[in-house]
Amino acid sequence: MPPVKRTRRCNLYGGSPSDLPITDLATYGDVVRFFYKLKDLDGIKDKNIIIQRTLCSLKEIWFNCNSKLVLLPEKSLIVKLLRFYNNVISWNGNKIKPLTKKLLEKNKEKLFDLLACNCKLEVLPCDDGNIKCSGCSNVHLYCSCIGSKKVPLEERSYIKDQREKIGTKEKFQIGGIDNSVLSPTSRKTKQTKASDEEIYIKEFDTIMDSDQSETSISSLNQTRSKNYNTTHYPKFALEVIRYGISDEAAAAVANALLQDIGYLHLNDVIDPSKMKREKERVCFNASFEQSKVSNIKAISLDSKRNKNSLVYEQRDIDGEINLCKFTSTVDHLTFTIESGELQGQYLKHIDVPKEKGKGKDLAEFTCNVLNEFKSDKSIQAIILDNTSVNTGKDNGLVACLKRILKRRIHLISCLLHVNELPLCHLISKLDGSSNSSNNYLGPVGKSLTNPIHLNLTVDFIQVKTDIEYPPLCVIKDLSADQRMLLEYSIGISRGFSDNKYLRKKIGPICHARWLTTAVWILALYTRTINPSRELKIFVEYIQTVYTPMWFNIKKSKSFTEGPKLIFQFIQRILRLDTEVQNITLPIIYRNSFCLQPENFIAALLYSEEQVYRTIAVVKILETRKTLIKDPKNGLKDGIRVNAIPIIDCRCKNWSKLINLYDIDCFEPPCVEDISNEELLNMIPNQGKAPHFPCHSQTVERAVKMTSDASGKFINLKKRNAYILAKCQSQKKRKYFRTKKDYTL
Numbered sequence: 001m002p003p004v005k006r007t008r009r010c011n012l013y014g015g016s017p018s019d020l021p022i023t024d025l026a027t028y029g030d031v032v033r034f035f036y037k038l039k040d041l042d043g044i045k046d047k048n049i050i051i052q053r054t055l056c057s058l059k060e061i062w063f064n065c066n067s068k069l070v071l072l073p074e075k076s077l078i079v080k081l082l083r084f085y086n087n088v089i090s091w092n093g094n095k096i097k098p099l100t101k102k103l104l105e106k107n108k109e110k111l112f113d114l115l116a117c118n119c120k121l122e123v124l125p126c127d128d129g130n131i132k133c134s135g136c137s138n139v140h141l142y143c144s145c146i147g148s149k150k151v152p153l154e155e156r157s158y159i160k161d162q163r164e165k166i167g168t169k170e171k172f173q174i175g176g177i178d179n180s181v182l183s184p185t186s187r188k189t190k191q192t193k194a195s196d197e198e199i200y201i202k203e204f205d206t207i208m209d210s211d212q213s214e215t216s217i218s219s220l221n222q223t224r225s226k227n228y229n230t231t232h233y234p235k236f237a238l239e240v241i242r243y244g245i246s247d248e249a250a251a252a253v254a255n256a257l258l259q260d261i262g263y264l265h266l267n268d269v270i271d272p273s274k275m276k277r278e279k280e281r282v283c284f285n286a287s288f289e290q291s292k293v294s295n296i297k298a299i300s301l302d303s304k305r306n307k308n309s310l311v312y313e314q315r316d317i318d319g320e321i322n323l324c325k326f327t328s329t330v331d332h333l334t335f336t337i338e339s340g341e342l343q344g345q346y347l348k349h350i351d352v353p354k355e356k357g358k359g360k361d362l363a364e365f366t367c368n369v370l371n372e373f374k375s376d377k378s379i380q381a382i383i384l385d386n387t388s389v390n391t392g393k394d395n396g397l398v399a400c401l402k403r404i405l406k407r408r409i410h411l412i413s414c415l416l417h418v419n420e421l422p423l424c425h426l427i428s429k430l431d432g433s434s435n436s437s438n439n440y441l442g443p444v445g446k447s448l449t450n451p452i453h454l455n456l457t458v459d460f461i462q463v464k465t466d467i468e469y470p471p472l473c474v475i476k477d478l479s480a481d482q483r484m485l486l487e488y489s490i491g492i493s494r495g496f497s498d499n500k501y502l503r504k505k506i507g508p509i510c511h512a513r514w515l516t517t518a519v520w521i522l523a524l525y526t527r528t529i530n531p532s533r534e535l536k537i538f539v540e541y542i543q544t545v546y547t548p549m550w551f552n553i554k555k556s557k558s559f560t561e562g563p564k565l566i567f568q569f570i571q572r573i574l575r576l577d578t579e580v581q582n583i584t585l586p587i588i589y590r591n592s593f594c595l596q597p598e599n600f601i602a603a604l605l606y607s608e609e610q611v612y613r614t615i616a617v618v619k620i621l622e623t624r625k626t627l628i629k630d631p632k633n634g635l636k637d638g639i640r641v642n643a644i645p646i647i648d649c650r651c652k653n654w655s656k657l658i659n660l661y662d663i664d665c666f667e668p669p670c671v672e673d674i675s676n677e678e679l680l681n682m683i684p685n686q687g688k689a690p691h692f693p694c695h696s697q698t699v700e701r702a703v704k705m706t707s708d709a710s711g712k713f714i715n716l717k718k719r720n721a722y723i724l725a726k727c728q729s730q731k732k733r734k735y736f737r738t739k740k741d742y743t744l
Contacts, residue, residue, distance in 0.1 A: 012036070012091075012092050013032060013088050013091040013092060013104065013108075014028075014029050014032030014033050014035075014036070014088070014108065015029065015033055016033065016036070017033055017034075017036035017037035017040055017041050018030075018033040018034070018036075018037060019034065019037060020034050020057050020058070020061060021061075022061070024162075025061060025062065025065065025111055025112075025162050026058060026061060026111075026112050027108070027109050027110055027111055027112055028084070028104075028107050028108050028109070028110060028112050029108045029109055030112070031054065031058070031081075031084065031112050032084075032088050032108075034054055034057065035050060035054065035085060035088065038050045038053055038054070047082075047085065050085070051078060051081045051082055051085060052078075054081055055074070055077055055078065055081060058077075058112070058114060059071065059077075059114070062114055065155070065158070066152060066154075066155050068152050068155075069115060069151065069152070069155065070115070070116045070117070070148065070149050070150075071114045071115060071116060072114055072115070072116050073267070077114060087100060087104060088104075091104060109166050110163075110165075110166065111162050111163050111165065113163065115151065115159065116145070116148075116149040117143060117145045117149050117150065117151045117159075118145065119143055119144040119145050121141045121142070121143060121151065121156055121159065121160045121163075122141070122142055122144075123140065123141060123142075124140050124141075124142045125140070141156040141157060141160060143156060229267065229268055229269070229270065229274060231268065232278065232281065233254070233270070233278050234278070234281070234282050234285075236250075236254060236278070237275070237278040237279045237281070237282045237725075238282055238725055238726075238728060238729040239729060240275065240279060241279055241282070241283070241722065241725045241726050241729065242726050242729040242730065244708075247272040247273075247275040247276045247279070248272045248275075250272075250275045251270045251271055251272045251274065251275045254270045254275070255269055255270055258270075279725075282725050282728075283718070283721035283722055283724070283725045284721060286721060286724035286725040286727075286728050287717070287720065287721040287724055289724075290347075290348075290720075290724050293337070293342065293347070293373050294373055294374040294375060295374065295375055295378040296337055296339060296340075296347075296370070296373060296375040296378060296379060297339035297340065297375075297378055297379065297380045297381065297690070297692075298337075298338040298339040298379070298380060298381040298382070298383065298410075298412075298690075298692045299335055299336065299337060299338055299347065299366075299369075299370075299375075299379065299381075299382055299383070300335070300336045300338045300382070300383040300384065300693070300696045300698060300699040301333060301334065301335050301336075301366065301382065301383075301384055301699060302333075302334055302384065302385060302696060302699045302700060302702075302703050303331060303332065303333045303334070303352065303357075303362070304331070304332055304334070304703050304706070304707065305329060305330075305331050305332075306329070306330055306331075306332055306706075306707045306710050306711075307327075307328075307329045308327050308707075308710070308711045309327065309328055309329070309330035309332075309710040309711065310325060310326075310327060310710065310711060310712070310713065310714045311325075311326060311327070311328045311330065311714060312324070312325060312326075312714060313326050313328070325714065327711070330351055330352075330710065331351070331352040331353075331354065331357060332349050332350070332351060332352065332703070332706050332707070332710060333349060333350050333352050333362065333365055333366075334346075334348075334349040334699060334702045334703045334706045335347040335348055335349065335366075335369055335699070335702075336698050336699045336702050338381070338383055338692055338693055338698070339380075339381075339690070339691065339692060343691060343693075344698040345727060345731070346702045346705065346723055346724060346727045347369070347373070348369065348372075348720050349702070349706045349719070349720065349723070350365055350369070350716070351716060352365065357389070358389070358395070359389050359390070359392055359395050359396045359397045359399070359400050360395060360400045362389065362390075362397045362400075363397050363398075363400035363401040363404055364400075364404070366382075366397065366401055367401060367404050367405065376405060379405070379409055380409060380410060380669045380670050380690070380692075381409060381410035381411075381412055381559065381669070381670065381690075381692045382398060382401070382409055382410070382411065382412065383412040383413075383414065383559075383692065383693060383694075383695075383696045383699070384397070384398070384412075384413070384414065384696060385413070385414050385417045385696060386413045386414065386417050386418060386421070386591045386593070391411065391413060391593060393643055398411045407669070408598065408666060408669050409669050410559065410598060410599060410602070410668070410669055410670065410692065411593050411596060411599075412559045412562070412593070412594065412599070412692060412693075412694060413591060413592075413593040413594065414694075414695045414696040414697075415553045415556075415562060415565055415594070415694045415695050416550065416553055416554075416695040416696070416697060417591075417695075417696070418569075418588065418591045418592070419545075419546060419549050419550055419553060419569075420514040420515075421587045421591060422541075422545070422573075422583070422584035422587045422588060423514055423517075423518065423538075423541065423542070423546055424514060425583055425584065425587055426537070426538065426541060426580065426583050426584060427440070427442075427444075427445065427517075427538065429583050430442075430534045430537060430538075430583075431443065431444045431445050431534050431538075432445060439509075442534070443532065443534075444521070444524070444532065444534050444535050444538065447524055448509055448517070448520045448521070448524060449509075451505075452506070452520065452523045452524055452527055453502070453503060453504060453505055453506055453523060454503075455527040456527065457497070457502060457526045457527055458526070458527060458528065458529050460492065460495075460525060460526050460528075460531075462492065462493060462494070462495045463492050463493065463525075463539050463540055463543045464493050464543065465489050465490070465492075465493045465543040465544065465547060465548060466548055467486070467489055467490065467493075467547055467548045467551060468490075469486070469490070470486075470551065470555070474554075474555070476735075477734070480504075480507070481506070481507045481515055481516050481519060482515065483501070484501055484504060484506060484519050485515060485518060485519050485522075485547060485550070486547075486551070487501040488501070488519060488522040488523060488526070489522065489542070489543060489547040491526070492522060492525065492526065492539065492543060493543065497526060502523075502526070506519050506520055506523060507519070515550070518542050518546055518547070521535070521538050521539060521542060522539060522542060525539045537577070537580060540576065541576065541580060541584075544572055544575060544576060545569070545572045545573055545576075545584075548572070549565070549568065549569060549572065552565060552568065553565060553694065553695055554695075554697075556693075556694050556695075557689075557691065558606070558689045558690065558691055558692060558693070558694065559594065559599065559602075559690075559692045559693065559694045560599075560602050560603040560605075560606045560607075560689045560690075561603070561694060562594025562595075562599060562603065562694050563594055563595060563599075563600055563603045563654045563655075563657055564603070564654045565594075565694065566588065566592050566594060566595060566647075566654070566657065567651075567653075567654035567657060569588050570585070570588060570647075570649050573585055573588070574649070585649065589644070589647050589649075590644070592644055592647060593644060594694070595644060595645060595647060595657055595658050596643075596644065596645075597645065597658075597660065597663060597664075597665040597666060598665075598666055598667070598668040598669065599668070600657075600658060600660070601616050601619055601620065601660070601665060601667075601668050602616075602668040602670055602671065602689075604616035604619075604655065605617065605620070605668070605671065605682065605687065606686070606687055606688075606689035607655075607686075608686060609655075610683060610684065612655050613682060613683050613686070614683050615655075615660070617679050617680060617682065617683055619660055619665055620667050620668070620671060620679060621676060621679065622665075623665055623666055623667045624667060624676070645658040645659075645663050646658065646659075670690050670692075702723070705723045705726060705727070706719070706723065709722050709723050
């Protein structure tokens with residue numbers, strides 16, 4: 001590349017490279033010559049670095065003039081310099097517009113103005129209303145800008161002179177600080193920065209990008225915007241919602257962190273109001289995304305009575321009726337999605353009036369939710385707890401919902417709830433019933449109220465269990481109480497327990513959480529020298545049935561494994577004493593809704609054994625040929641009632657639990673879209689079972705979030721949006737214990 005000659009430099013805009021002046025404010029020509037110095041003499045090729053260094057040098061000169069001068073925001077100055085730099089490059093490359101070229105030439109020796117003030121500093125007489133003067137011989141220069149952008153009175157003559165000058169030098173020069181004019185406190189005060197959004201575009205900036213005439217350009221109005229921080233923090237807002245941090249605390253933490261890492265400017269300070277708006281924005285976005293959900297194939301639902309829900313009530317205060325905010329008891333019905341890519345995700349919740357708690361009413365609410373998400377035609381299964389309101393034979397929620405929809409759906413009862421019911425009845429029969437929500441009347445139950453975990457362990461008799469440690473990924477997903485159940489069960493089976501878990505405090509006893517009751521019983525056994533007969537029976541049942549079945553249910557992938565799990569229940573209970581069998585087996589029989597013909601046939605169809613698949617296909621093809629309409633054969637309004645067939649507890653295989661040839665069968669809803677040819681092809685080739693879960697643990701987590709949200713918001717839409725935003729954060733990261741758990 002040939003060297004740059006002086007003759008070539010003379011053709012460039014602005015002249016030869018040079019530094020900025022020291023005693024005067026820089027003109028456009030001075031700035032462009034400083035561009036050339038940085039680029040050619042200093043060897044800086046990056047345009048952004050040139051702009052940044054030029055800006056720092058210019059601001060230093062202006063601050064030497066007077067530190068009280070209010071300059072344009074930094075973003076505006078960068079835009080102004082960048083635009084000027086690009087026009088200079090276009091000039092040198094002969095690619096500039098004629099009007100822009102004319103203006104560049106005209107303004108080359110004029111001031112490169114950085115002030116936020118954009119008025120003309122007009123000269124006004126003493127009698128003008130804007131001048132506070134009773135008569136003098138001084139010249140009054142009036143700055144019409146708003147207060148925060150006014151030019152200081154002592155600098156107006158200098159600024160006006162600099163704006164009107166042609167060339168670098170004029171009668172005013174930058175010298176030392178005049179202490180008689182500037183007080184010590186004024187010299188130490190930093191310049192207040194304007195907001196990043198407040199970009200003041202001067203006439204010259206507008207002209208250089210415009211093709212219009214000078215007269216039309218001079219009439220452009222200056223735009224002024226308010227001081228706003230328009231940066232959005234969606235990820236931070238999601239974390240704030242997830243961990244329940246207040247707006248004030250979140251704003252303070254965010255500002256401190258940004259300040260520590262050097263990213264905080266005065267314009268970027270986050271206040272509590274900004275944090276509140278960010279939370280509302282992410283909640284709205286989450287709610288909007290949820291509104292797109294449709295064609296759901298399976299849902300799970302559960303209801304809970306919350307005693308601390310916020311409500312508005314009319315109260316008489318000093319003779320006036322006012323609408324006040326109070327806590328009250330409200331029933332909530334919560335829904336989750338249990339199919340497809342969104343399986344386990346929160347759907348929504350509704351408030352249930354006190355007089356609308358029957359199965360028929362809940363079915364209508366459920367149907368409304370399905371209609372809202374356009375899923376009344378696609379729904380195939382519903383997962384819920386085994387209560388009479390939900391699973392009642394004639395007037396339960398599912399039975400009424402089938403009649404409303406006028407078609408069949410899979411009733412999938414929660415097997416984790418089925419696992420709890422026998423233990424509940426066993427304790428009630430042998431030790432006594434409860435007298436409150438967390439206390440028992442029997443001797444074993446009364447002992448559970450003491451701080452057992454603080455007592456020393458004794459030499460206890462081993463009670464074997466066939467459960468082993470699950471994979472590490474499963475263990476990490478367990479809650480504290482679930483991990484303690486695992487450790488205590490394995491410890492009692494081996495004859496010793498890990499001291500790490502022996503000293504941990506156990507969760508409170510609650511009839512809605514029988515898992516903690518099982519842990520309390522096991523802990524009591526490890527600290528009792530001479531355990532009673534009832535305590536031994538309870539521990540043996542927990543070790544033989546409850547704990548192994550809990551983890552087996554947890555590991556199951558589909559509702560089609562339900563009959564196999566019921567068979568395991570029966571086989572395990574049959575190992576125990578006759579007294580225990582007589583108490584627990586009837587409970588299993590009454591709640592084995594997975595043995596309903598539709599569910600049982602689906603389990604056979606998707607089993608690994610070809611013989612079972614053949615039985616299922618033959619039965620489905622038979623039901624398609626014959627539609628049973630006799631109401632005496634277990635039908636009501638054309639829909640089969642939720643009756644459980646007779647169970648053979650002495651069978652040797654799960655496929656023989658019920659006799660399909662002695663009962664009326666219907667086609668499983670999950671295979672209604674499968675043709676006869678595809679069904680026949682499933683006999684030699686095992687099909688992929690629909691991933692409808694056999695338990696409702698996900699909806700229990702959603703119920704907990706619903707209770708939390710009802711104590712913070714009164715409005716139902718805000719509650720739903722808050723929960724959806726919280727779920728959005730949990731979906732990205734289940735927990736955060738180490739750096740490995742965090743994904744970018």
